[in-house]
Amino acid sequence: MKLLRWSVALSLAGMVGVVSAEGESDPTLARNLAATCANCHGTDGRAQAGPGMDALAGGDADRMMQKLRDFRSGARPATIMHQISRGYTEAQLQLIAAYFAARK
Amino acid sequence: MENRRNFLKRTALVGGVLALPGLAGCALPSRARGHVVVVGGGFGGATMAKYLRMWSSAGVDVTLIERNPQFISCPMSNLVIGGERTMADITMSYAGLRDKWGVRVMQDSVSAIDTTARSLRLASGGTLSYDRLVLSPGVDFMYDRVPGLESEDARSRVLHAWKAGAQTAALRKQLEEMPDGGVYALTIPKAPYRCPPGPYERACLVANYFSWAKPKSKVLVLDANEEITSKKGLFTKAFEKYAGILEYRPNSELREVDAGRRTAILDFESVRADVLNVVPPQRAGDIAASSGLKLVNGRWVDVDWLTFESLNTPGVHVIGDAIFPAPTMPKSGHVANQQAKVAAAAILSLLAGEPPNPAPLLMNTCYSFVDSKNVIHVSSVHRYDVATKTVLPVPGAGGVSVAANELEGVYAQAWARNIWADMLL
DSSP states (O other), X not given: OHHXXXXXXXXXXXXXXXXXXXXXXXXXXXXHHHHTXXXXXXXXXOOOSSSSOOOOTTOOHXXXXXXXXXXXXXXXXXXSHHHHHTTSOXXXXXXXXXXXXXXX | OHHHHHHHHHHHHTGGGXXXXXXXXXXXXXXXXXXXXXXXXXXXXXXXXXXXXHHTTTOEEEEEEESSSSEEOSTTHHHHHTTSSOGGGGEEOSHIIIIITOOEEEEOOEEEEETTTTEEEETTSOEEEOSEEEEOOOEEEOGGGSTXXXXXXXXXXXXXXXXXXXXXXXXXXXXXXXXXXXEEEEEEOSSSOSOTTHHHHHHHHHHHHHHXXXXXXXXXXXXXXXXXXXXXXXXXXXXXXXXXXXXXXXXXXXXXXXXXXXXXXXXXXXXXXXXXXXXOOEEEOHHHHTTTOOEETTTEEOBOTTTOBBSSSTTEEEOGGGXXXXXXXXXXXXXXXXXXXXXXXXXHHHHTTOOOOSSOEEEEEEEEESSSSOEEEEEEEEEEETTTTEEEEOTTOOEEOSSOBHHHHHHHHHXXXXXXXXXXX
8 A cells, every 4th residue: 555655656756747736735845845945045935134135935926936937038137046947847936936925 | 824724624634635645635744743863963954953843833853963062054164264254154053943943952972873773872871762863964084095194183284174163263273374475285085075166165265365365375276086076167267367376286186194294195296285175085974874874885875865764774864965966966055955855844744654745856056255255156956857766957957157256245145144044043
């Protein structure tokens, strides 16, 4: 039974995009993805005071998403975010933006 | 928090589908209970301790064992060596983990682990039992590969300063006391070692210090590797800026040290320095290397990349510099922090009797100062690959700076503030 559960889990690994479409029903997935941003943007998007990093907590999801799309396309100049944002799928970025928008 | 509580109620009602991650009503690991012992309070271990408490809503008991009374950061420590920062700037308290997150912080070290009984013995004499153990011991040095550095006396003359702390301050003092016209020689071991760009950053910052304080002095970089191992083009440009001060020699592996004469002995020559700084070859920290965990090349712990559990020792997870790295993944503080979060999520799932996230993702950013203000970066994103059971770099993502610049100098400092807070506050 345990083996079966694990193999189901593994077979889902290739389907992140599909799974992400139902993101809201999987809070740990969004939480885990958003945690990859925390090193620079603060735990749960609450950045430390001082210049350099945007606080993401409580931001507008659509605006964050547009910014991320523009980083990915290169439309928005960046030192590093164009390189990092290309490592995530559109669905993953949407999960991340929604997660930070929900942090008040 | 309200969403989380509602979700808990929902998952309690639909427990029957908990086995299907990613579907409606999927596993939420805050149902996890148990005691996790974390050994090592660096970038990996401190992050692990905080995130286990935060993500379990304090449902999991966490003990952090760290031998030092305070956290001292390796990233940014080259700025101390270059005279741009003080030790106080890179030293932080564990009080936040203790007081805000309820982590039991013990200043102690582990002398032995009984992985069958799931207990460990402390150097101070006590015993602790665990449901899951996390080792984040960093690296220890392979002094057997550096003849001449066997004695404590030799090691106090020829410093590594590759673990931030007393050696960082001591190396700074040696540089301050060195007369103008002296030579600072830095030896770099073959990769993999902790912090690939670190030695080149250090060479730049010492050259920067010499350029205004001791302009007749020289920096000599003796690299065992055949070329610069990180941000090669950018460091090459930085080294050109220090022409006349800094000399870089590839394929220059250290074979022996004459500590009394501060001399590095290579294959075909000996190099005498006024300050000799040897970064020795490295392996997994002692406690990980000596506890029966499966190692690769006798040096690095082999882990399951979904859980960071040892491949031969159930219940023991290893993160950070001590593990055998995935392709192109550097041994960095940033990566240790990211590994800690993947492993924390997996441990909470396992403690709740649920499968771990099948598709973890990690990313890395390393900023390096090439002088007091200008900074260069390397970045990468890595995701789990089912076929190879490791994490691989995402094609098309990541990269390096176009050129050294002051804006990234601001970002580098913001990075430090935020990652320190992410692990400790």
